[in-house]
Amino acid sequence: MSDVLALARPELRSLVPYTPGAYEQDCIRLNANESPWRAPGDPTERGLNRYPPPRPWTLRRRLAEHYGVSEEELLVTRGSSEAIDVLIRGFCSAGHDRLVICPPTFDMYRLYGAIQGVEIGRVPLLRSPDETRDFALDAQGVLASVNEATKLIFLCSPNNPTGTSMRGSDVESICEAVTGRALVIIDEAYREFADAPSFRELQSRFDHVVVLRTLSKFVSLAGVRCGAVIAAPVLIEFLGTVLPPYTFPTPSIELVLQALTEDSLRVSRERIALLRTERERLAAALLRLPQVTKVWPSDANFLLIETKDGARFTEAARRGNILVRTFSNETTLEDCVRITIGLPEHNDLLIRAVSTAERGNG
Numbered sequence: 001m002s003d004v005l006a007l008a009r010p011e012l013r014s015l016v017p018y019t020p021g022a023y024e025q026d027c028i029r030l031n032a033n034e035s036p037w038r039a040p041g042d043p044t045e046r047g048l049n050r051y052p053p054p055r056p057w058t059l060r061r062r063l064a065e066h067y068g069v070s071e072e073e074l075l076v077t078r079g080s081s082e083a084i085d086v087l088i089r090g091f092c093s094a095g096h097d098r099l100v101i102c103p104p105t106f107d108m109y110r111l112y113g114a115i116q117g118v119e120i121g122r123v124p125l126l127r128s129p130d131e132t133r134d135f136a137l138d139a140q141g142v143l144a145s146v147n148e149a150t151k152l153i154f155l156c157s158p159n160n161p162t163g164t165s166m167r168g169s170d171v172e173s174i175c176e177a178v179t180g181r182a183l184v185i186i187d188e189a190y191r192e193f194a195d196a197p198s199f200r201e202l203q204s205r206f207d208h209v210v211v212l213r214t215l216s217k218f219v220s221l222a223g224v225r226c227g228a229v230i231a232a233p234v235l236i237e238f239l240g241t242v243l244p245p246y247t248f249p250t251p252s253i254e255l256v257l258q259a260l261t262e263d264s265l266r267v268s269r270e271r272i273a274l275l276r277t278e279r280e281r282l283a284a285a286l287l288r289l290p291q292v293t294k295v296w297p298s299d300a301n302f303l304l305i306e307t308k309d310g311a312r313f314t315e316a317a318r319r320g321n322i323l324v325r326t327f328s329n330e331t332t333l334e335d336c337v338r339i340t341i342g343l344p345e346h347n348d349l350l351i352r353a354v355s356t357a358e359r360g361n362g
Helices: 055-067 079-092 106-117 139-145 170-177 200-205 233-240 248-257 264-285 311-319 344-361
Strands: 076-079 098-101 119-122 152-156 184-187 209-216 229-231 292-293 302-308 336-340
Touching: 055 076, 055 229, 076 079, 076 233, 079 106, 079 152, 079 184, 079 209, 079 229, 079 233, 098 106, 106 119, 139 170, 139 302, 152 170, 170 184, 170 200, 200 209, 229 233, 248 264, 264 302, 264 344, 292 336, 302 311, 311 336, 311 344
Parallel strands: 098 119, 098 152, 152 184, 184 209
Antiparallel strands: 076 229, 209 229, 292 302, 302 336
16 A cells, blocks of 8 residues: 555645544533524424534444445535535645546536645546547546646546446546556446446555545435535545545435435435336337437436537427537637436426427528
C-alpha cells in the first residue's frame, strides 16, 4: 500500500479540525448556543432547534451496512457532488495541481476543478462505429496524460451522459499504473441500474481508489441530497477534516434512514427492475422514429440518442410539456439528446409528441 495522504495538500495534512460542542443524549444542552424551543410545526424526532450531529453517525452506520463496508471507510456527503468538491479541495492546490476527466462526462468534475483553480486534463472517450463499443475509456490516453501535477483521475461508470459502463480491465490498468501518483475516483451514481459489478473490489488492492455512491436515483431521494465517499479509513479521516461539521440536516438524516429500511429497499429494487424494462421499451420506440438516427445501449436510468436535429427534437418534446437534455457545450454530442426514463405514460407522451411533430412537418 502507498502513503496515499502524501498526495493531499501539504497545508491540510496537519489541519486541526473544528471541535463542536459535545452531545450526550441525557444531558441538557447549554453548550451550542441553540434555541431551547422547537419551531412551530417541527415534525422531526431530534428537533430542528438543535444542531444535527457533527457527522450523521447513525446514518453512516446504516449506509456502511447497505454498501457492505466498515463505518471507517465511509463519509456521508450532501449528494455525490459534495464528495467531488471535498476531494478536489483536499488534494488540489489552486494554480499548482491538476485533475483528469474523460469527456463527455459529468460536468461537475470540471466545474469544481475550475472553481478551485485546478488545471483540467481532458482525455476524450474513444469513438467507434460499433454502438456497443462507442464512448469507451481510453486507458492508454489517461495514463499518457498523467504528469507530476496530476492528483485526481475521475472515472464515471456507468457514465453520464453516455450510459456506458467502463471495462474492468481498463479501470484496473489505470489504478495499478498510478499507484502513489494520483487518486482514482470512480463515480458509481448509476450503479444500481447496471449488471456489471461495482469497482469497490479494487479497493482491497489499491488504497488510492475512491468510490462515490448516491441515493438520489436508487431510492428516489434526489431532493434530500445524500451521497457517500467510500475509501481507505485514512482518506476518510482526512476528508472529514476538510468537510465542515453539521453539514447534513436533521430532516435528511431521518428521511434517509426511513428509505433504507428493508420494506423501502424492496420497493426500490422492484422499481429499478421496472425501469430497466421500460428503458428497453423506450429505446425500441425511439429507434422507430425517423428523426432518431442512433440510440446507445445504456446501463443507467437514461438513454442517449442521436437525432437529425437536436433542437427540433427538443422543441417537439417541449410542445408536449416534456423536458429533455441537450449538451450545447460538448462538441462530440452535437444533435444528441439525453432522455431520463420516466413513468410508462410519460415515455409514451414523449413518443407521441415527437411523432406528431414529424407528421406535421411531413
